Amino acid sequence: MNKKINQILAFDTIKQHLTEYVASPLGQEEIVKLEPATTFEEIQNWQEETEDGVKLLRIRGGMPIPKMDNIQPHIKRLEIGAVLSGVELAQIGRILSATTDVVRFFNQLKEDEIELFQLYTLSTALVHLPEVDCLIRQSIDEDGHILDDASPALKGIRTGLKKSEAAIREKLDNIVRGKQAKLLSDAIVTMRNDRYVIPVKQEYRTSFGGIVHDQSASGQTLFIEPQSVVDQNNRLRQLQIEERQEMDRILAEISNAIAPFSVELLQNMRILGRLDFTQAKAKYGREIKGSKPIIxxxxxxxxxxxxxxxxxxxxxxxxxxxxxxxxxxxxxxxxxxxxxxxxxxxxxxxxxxxxxxxxxxxxxxxxxxxxxxxxxxxxxxxxxxxxxxxxxxxxxxxxxxxxxxxxxxxxxxxxxxxxxxxxxxxxxxxxxxxxxxxxxxxxxxxxxxxxxxxxxxxxxxxxxxxxxxxxxxxxxxxxxxxxxxxxxxxxxxxxxxxxxxxxIDAAKGMIDAESQNVNEMIEDLENRRKMVETEYLEVRYHVDEAESLQKDLEKSVADFYQEREQLLEAARQKANLMVEKAQDESEKIIKDLRNMQLTGQHSGGIKEHQLIDAKTQLSQLHQEELTHNKVLKKAKAKQQLAPGKDVMVASLGQRGTLIEQYDDNHWQVQMGILKMKLKTSDLTLTQAQDEPVTKRVTTVRSSTQSHVSTELDLRGERYESALAKVDQYLDAAILAGYPQVTIIHGKGTGALRQGVNDLLKGHRSVKSFSLAPANQGGSGATIVLFK
Structure with missing residues (x-):
């Protein structure tokens, strides 16, 4: 494609913006080479690379691409047998470290089953060289300095250097701070020609002996190495030479170890540069709120x-x-x-x-x-x-x-x-x-x-x-x-x-009729377009609203059927457990009766066939519960709720009196000083205390009485259902005589917490409320105090 078009359409400016997002010169080189492709396969691959970069940016914050240098000149020097410097080896070490991090990064993505289009293929071409990477890490720091642990010999030499320098400085410090300090121009220890010296006044040059290494511009100060430290400075210089020789040997050894992998190192460098470039494209795409086009x-x-x-x-x-x-x-x-x-x-x-x-x-x-x-x-x-x-x-x-x-x-x-x-x-x-x-x-x-x-x-x-x-x-x-x-x-x-x-009218008269008609036609078209556009937006609004309502309805219906099945199953299991318990107790009674009969305690009073009939009836009761629960249905049908009748509120464990019926599913119930709206399914008729018992009734009761907890957990509840439970729970807690209760609503978006707070503000029996302490749930729970 012609180069001129890049300038005319400002594509070169786009490339300049891309350079702001690369982490290395390698990525910049990829941007410089960037030109539009003209084949489907190449464009598709490039777009998929960018899409992979966008995905990794979104789910992992990007690839671990550090700042890297172009090591191609270093590799060329290795190929001709040259020894690399510490800085050059450190730059190669960064390529190796980046390779290790990137390989580990993509291996983790594979374990997490993250799907990518192109970058897995690109990353698998990276050659991991752990031994060479470890060698450089142990020998060279990030700035290119050779570490003490690069070899035992180097460590020993540097230890000797530190001791020698310390001894020399100690001896010179004694001179600087001693009686001879008045002979010095300044009380300092400095260096000239890599040897420790002190500044001595010109007239006292013979007082210390030794070697003069330099003098000040005025000639009034001489920088003298005193005779007392000449031998120590000589030893220090010898150790410095040995250090340099050992460092050269280490650099040569590392260079020789790296040389056989020059091809792999260059390949890793190019792939890392491509990944850096891909990440820059992804970041720029995010900046302009871009998307992947269909080709x-x-x-x-x-x-x-x-x-x-x-x-x-x-x-x-x-x-x-x-x-x-x-x-x-x-x-x-x-x-x-x-x-x-x-x-x-x-x-x-x-x-x-x-x-x-x-x-x-x-x-x-x-x-x-x-x-x-x-x-x-x-x-x-x-x-x-x-x-x-x-x-x-x-x-x-x-x-x-x-x-x-x-x-x-x-x-x-x-x-x-x-x-x-x-x-x-x-x-x-x-x-x-x-x-x-x-x-x-x-x-x-x-x-x-x-x-x-x-x-x-x-x-x-x-x-x-x-x-x-x-x-x-x-x-x-x-x-x-x-x-x-x-x-x-x-x-x-x-x-x-x-x-x-x-x-204006005169001007209109000067243009021909055809041009005037064209303008009028265009004006009419514009008016029609605006009218159609307005109608379209209105229709689109109603369609979107209807689709939203339909989705909400479908979800509500699905939730209703699921909740209904769960409640039916729970009720069925609970009823069967109650029947099984009653049957077990009945069998025990029958067994005891049979034992008493066999032992002669009720001779002639209890017949065997009567015991068998009783057991059969109990078994049939269990089967009815397991299938259609007919007994409960018949018992429910016999209940005729009416105003003035006494009822038991199952969820609260309290007695009450029916006041009036709201609808088919709700009644108003008087419980002491409280009037509450309760579900019909929660109410059971009870006999008045003064009503004579005309009929013997066998009931099966739970072993535990109804109990109101001091905590209400609303986590997982829908908003409207949760607020209804809070209202009902507050009344139950007041009846139970609790001075305070805790409502657990969770943190989430804060909508449920705000709804609970609004309800508490308007409740006549609530004295105050506040968030729970940090060790009791913090902002995820509210403590309520009653009057």
């Missing part, structure tokens, strides 16, 4: 809500841009500064970015094409040096473009035919568009010529478009309207600015 091999372009990536994201107007499916040419008309040129550049730049593997600032499911060339004639390219006018410059560029057109070419013309006589310019523009159409190339052109509005209607595969202009505010809206040509707003604008009506 359309038939060059059907559909950018949904496309935004120019270099404009302010807070003010840029998103537009749908479509080209290639129903039409291969778009002619955009409209006023200046309305956004026509930006639309051209947005289409071209997004195509370049997509073909370069970058994500695009468009909505999901957008489609891009594959163009082997993108040409553009945009802006004023007047050349003073070549003595070319604006028209001549444009025409020279257009001639060059027309010579290279193919069916896989995208052409962008800005103000086609401008700069010359309007009639001739319009004719040239139409002829050029016709020629482009015969080649099968795709084209988007902007123009002011009214003749091209009719061209968009009459030519097959061509459509008009315009940029909207708000006459009320006298400003463009930058909204692209496909299928509606732009109209001149000169008369409307002039009228709003105060131009006399008589002048």
């Amino acid at each position: 359309n091999t038939e060059n059907h372009v559909y950018f949904k809500s496309a935004r120019h990536p270099l404009l302010d994201p807070d003010t840029v107007v998103a537009n749908d841009i479509m080209l290639g499916k129903e039409y291969q040419a778009i002619v955009i008309t409209g006023p200046n500064t309305g956004g026509k040129t930006i639309t051209l550049k947005t289409l071209g730049l997004l195509q370049l970015m997509g073909q370069a593997g970058l994500q695009l600032p468009v909505d999901e499911e957008s489609e891009m094409g594959i163009f082997t060339e993108i040409f553009a004639d945009i802006g004023d390219e007047q050349s003073i040096e070549q003595s070319l006018s604006t028209f001549s410059s444009h025409m020279t560029n257009i001639v060059h473009i027309l010579d290279k057109l193919t069916p896989e070419t995208l052409v962008l013309f800005d103000e086609l035919g401008a700069g010359t006589d309007p009639q001739e310019g319009a004719a040239l523009a139409i002829a050029i568009l016709d020629y482009v159409g015969t080649t099968g190339a795709y084209v988007m052109a902007t123009t002011h010529y009214p003749e091209l509005k009719a061209y968009g209607y009459n030519r097959k595969g061509t459509i008009n478009a315009s940029v909207e202009f708000d006459v009320e505010t006298l400003s463009p809206t930058y909204k692209l309207l496909i299928g509606v040509p732009g109209r001149s707003n000169a008369f409307d604008i002039s009228k709003r600015l105060g131009l006399e009506t008589v002048i």
